[in-house]
Amino acid sequence: MYKAVILGTGPAGLTAAIYLARANMEPVVIEGPEPGGQLTLTTEVENYPGFEQGILGPELMETMKKQAVRFGARFERGLVTKLKSKSSSFTIVIDSMGDIEAEAVIVSTGASAKLLGIPGETEMIGNGVSTCATCDGFFFRNKRVIIVGGGDSAMEEANFLTKFASEVLVVHRRDELRASKIMQERARNNKKITWAMNRTPIGILTDGQKTIGLEVVNNDSGENENLDADGVFVAIGHRPNTSFLKDLNIVDETGYINVQPGSTHTKIPGLFACGDVQDKTYRQAITAAGTGCMAAMDCEKYLEGERILDWSQNLS
Numbered sequence: 001m002y003k004a005v006i007l008g009t010g011p012a013g014l015t016a017a018i019y020l021a022r023a024n025m026e027p028v029v030i031e032g033p034e035p036g037g038q039l040t041l042t043t044e045v046e047n048y049p050g051f052e053q054g055i056l057g058p059e060l061m062e063t064m065k066k067q068a069v070r071f072g073a074r075f076e077r078g079l080v081t082k083l084k085s086k087s088s089s090f091t092i093v094i095d096s097m098g099d100i101e102a103e104a105v106i107v108s109t110g111a112s113a114k115l116l117g118i119p120g121e122t123e124m125i126g127n128g129v130s131t132c133a134t135c136d137g138f139f140f141r142n143k144r145v146i147i148v149g150g151g152d153s154a155m156e157e158a159n160f161l162t163k164f165a166s167e168v169l170v171v172h173r174r175d176e177l178r179a180s181k182i183m184q185e186r187a188r189n190n191k192k193i194t195w196a197m198n199r200t201p202i203g204i205l206t207d208g209q210k211t212i213g214l215e216v217v218n219n220d221s222g223e224n225e226n227l228d229a230d231g232v233f234v235a236i237g238h239r240p241n242t243s244f245l246k247d248l249n250i251v252d253e254t255g256y257i258n259v260q261p262g263s264t265h266t267k268i269p270g271l272f273a274c275g276d277v278q279d280k281t282y283r284q285a286i287t288a289a290g291t292g293c294m295a296a297m298d299c300e301k302y303l304e305g306e307r308i309l310d311w312s313q314n315l316s
Contacts, residue, residue, distance in 0.1 A: 002028050004299055005092055005102040007080050008241075010037025011285045012275025013108035014064040015292030016299070021071035023300050028102075029068070029075045030094060032241075036061035037110045038131075038276075039285055046138065048285050057126075060285075080109075080244050085268050093244075104270040104302055106295045107257060109241040111276040111283065116148065116234055120204030120211075128211020129204060129232050133157035134284065137164045140231045146171055146214050148201055149235035155183040157235045162192035169193075169227060171216060173200045196227060204232060240277050256280050264295040272299050 004020055006013050006029045013029060020027040039045065039057035046054040055063075069075065078096035083105065090105045113131035115121055121129055130136040133147070134157075141164045147154055150172035161168045170187070175198040177184050187193050198219045205213035205226060213228045240255040250266045250273075251257050257273040259265060264272040274291035276283050 001089065002026070002100065002102045003303055004028070004104045004106065005030065005090075005100065006106045006108060007083075007092070008032065008037065008108035008110055008275065008277070009035045009061070009065065009075075010039065010108060010110050010275055010288060011061075011064065012110075012277075012288040012292035012295070013037075013106070014061065014068055015289040016106050016108060016274060016296040017068035017073040018064070018071060019293055019296030020299065021068055021073040023296070024072075025300060025303060027068075027073050028100075029073055030080055030092070031075055031077045032079055032109065035077075036065075038113070044139070045135075045285065047135070082244050083107075083248065083271075085248060085271065088270070090270065104272070104299050106264075106299055107242075107245070107271070107273045107277055108275040108288075108292060108295070109244075109277050110288075111238040111240040111256075111280075113234065114237045114239055116201050116236070118201055118203050120206055121234070124204050124206060124211050124232075127209075128206070128230065129234070131234050132283070133160050133233055133235070136231075136233075137161050140165050142166050143230035144169065144228065145231040145233060146196075146227060146229040147233040147235055148172070148214070149237075150174060150177040150179060151235075151237070152179045152183045153237065154235035155179045155187040157233060158187050158193050159190055161233065162190055165192070165231075167192055167194060169196055169229065171196045171199055171201060171214065171227065173219070174198060199225070238276070238280070238283070240280075242277060254280065264291060264298050270302055272302075 004027045009031045017029050044054050078094040082093040084091040090102050144167045145165045146169045147158045148171045158168050199216040203215040242255050257278040259278050264274050272295040274295035275288035
């Protein structure tokens, strides 16, 4: 029986590991198939405090892991397939380790950006293809970029990118946007935003080293078109990694974990959530790390006996 098990090794999980390890809680961290989370797909991170010249995403994650190990956190590799809640403990089913038991669990499995599934997309992530305008917009100052999507998030990111790019071309596979009217109006009124409607992306264009545009099918004519751009931003939503929690009834209709406002408590005592798995708004490394700190402190108090709170309050 472990005291605390942390699921996930992004900024949230690693921060929680650092705090719990320093508190002598001997946390066990389960690394999934993508250790380090989405930041391992990011080449340069320039908005994480403390690194004046920026830092590579994988390097930042490796540094955080080493810091957790230094204080005594233990790391195990495996994919969690199910989490079972008992009266005062949890059973974690892991493909490579079998079942393990824990008094408390912190879920920090993150959310994965939905991708288009077209040739060149995954290969060029971090080299002209991005799923985060807030993270990478700065690198496209005075350049032409494409954003793919038609919802509120796409419109919001398109407007944000105009702070840097000389032109933002919105590509959407339908002739009407899904975004709310107010978000559409803001985008339509932005002179830097242009439109390529009713076009379906079919491939990322590269010169062998960097992204140079997007190949699409014009749904009106049926012909292929090449849209020139220095960067392609995919904004078609995120999918929280919570399928293994389906029997616990702690996620909302979109799959994000419900937590008690102002904390990381779920409605199940001893089960905490931090990072993008419970954050559908900010999704930044620094906010994930902040909630990782919160989860560790909430978890520590729980393990030390502060178990009289009603964790189900305000949670469905």
